Amino acid sequence: MHSYVYRLNTLVTFAAVLLAVLCCAASFLDAFNSPSVRAHAEVIKVNRFRKQLSGNDEVSLTLNISMDLRSLFTWNTKQVFVFLAAEYETSKNSLNQISLWDYIIRDKDHAKFQAQVASKYPLIDQGSNLRGKKVEFVLHWHVMPSTGRMIVDKMALSKFYLPEAYT
Amino acid sequence: MDWQGQKHSEFLMQILLVVFAVVAFAVGYAIESFQMMILIYASGVLLTALITVPNWPFFNRHPLKWLDPSEADR
Numbered sequence: 001m002h003s004y005v006y007r008l009n010t011l012v013t014f015a016a017v018l019l020a021v022l023c024c025a026a027s028f029l030d031a032f033n034s035p036s037v038r039a040h041a042e043v044i045k046v047n048r049f050r051k052q053l054s055g056n057d058e059v060s061l062t063l064n065i066s067m068d069l070r071s072l073f074t075w076n077t078k079q080v081f082v083f084l085a086a087e088y089e090t091s092k093n094s095l096n097q098i099s100l101w102d103y104i105i106r107d108k109d110h111a112k113f114q115a116q117v118a119s120k121y122p123l124i125d126q127g128s129n130l131r132g133k134k135v136e137f138v139l140h141w142h143v144m145p146s147t148g149r150m151i152v153d154k155m156a157l158s159k160f161y162l163p164e165a166y167t
Numbered sequence: 168m169d170w171q172g173q174k175h176s177e178f179l180m181q182i183l184l185v186v187f188a189v190v191a192f193a194v195g196y197a198i199e200s201f202q203m204m205i206l207i208y209a210s211g212v213l214l215t216a217l218i219t220v221p222n223w224p225f226f227n228r229h230p231l232k233w234l235d236p237s238e239a240d241r
């Protein structure tokens with residue numbers, strides 16, 4: 001500890017180690033958070049249902065979604081990325097997941113809402129299998145912390161049958 | 168600094184940093200603000216640096232007794 005440079009080095013190193021300990025502690029406490037999410041989604045209108053020139057089916061919907069994700073937020077949460085996926089099965093793929101709508105929630109106050117949204121991204125199939133298809137809506141969320149591990153979870157909402165004929 | 172001063176400086180540095188870390192975590196957890204925890208800790212680190220790094224006189228209370236130059240030459 002002879003020169004000030006030596007002391008400065010010791011201080012910076014020790015401060016960095018303690019900062020790492022603080023971040024670990026903050027992230028560790030997140031594990032005790034048991035969230036309860038409620039959400040609901042229903043289709044109001046099928047805007048468009050057609051077969052593209054490439055031969056793939058394309059669907060565009062208007063949905064009414066409501067959700068309460070406030071219990072996901074802790075003091076260590078930076079933001080929550082939530083998206084609504086349509087899942088269905090075809091003969092070619094056992095599971096198709098297409099994201100229809102997503103949103104970034106930055107704080108707890110905005111985590112409970114209800115909205116009527118047109119799907120941000122069209123539902124395009126690999127092929128032409130969507131007529132009369134049973135589609136399940138699943139809400140996925142990624143909880144992004146300030147420090148630590150990202151928590152990924154999902155919840156199945158409701159089922160919907162696409163029309164038998166193109167509109 | 169003298170030897171005693173170095174010992175005091177190192178001891179002070181460790182204690183101050185740990186105390187500030189604990190206080191920062193407790194306050195941040197209580198008011199549910201991650202940013203507050205980081206701010207308290209950062210200001211604590213700066214304060215500790217100000218106290219322990221420079222060559223303050225109170226670290227030099229037991230100065231070393233060097234020999235007189237004329238004595239050492241003989």
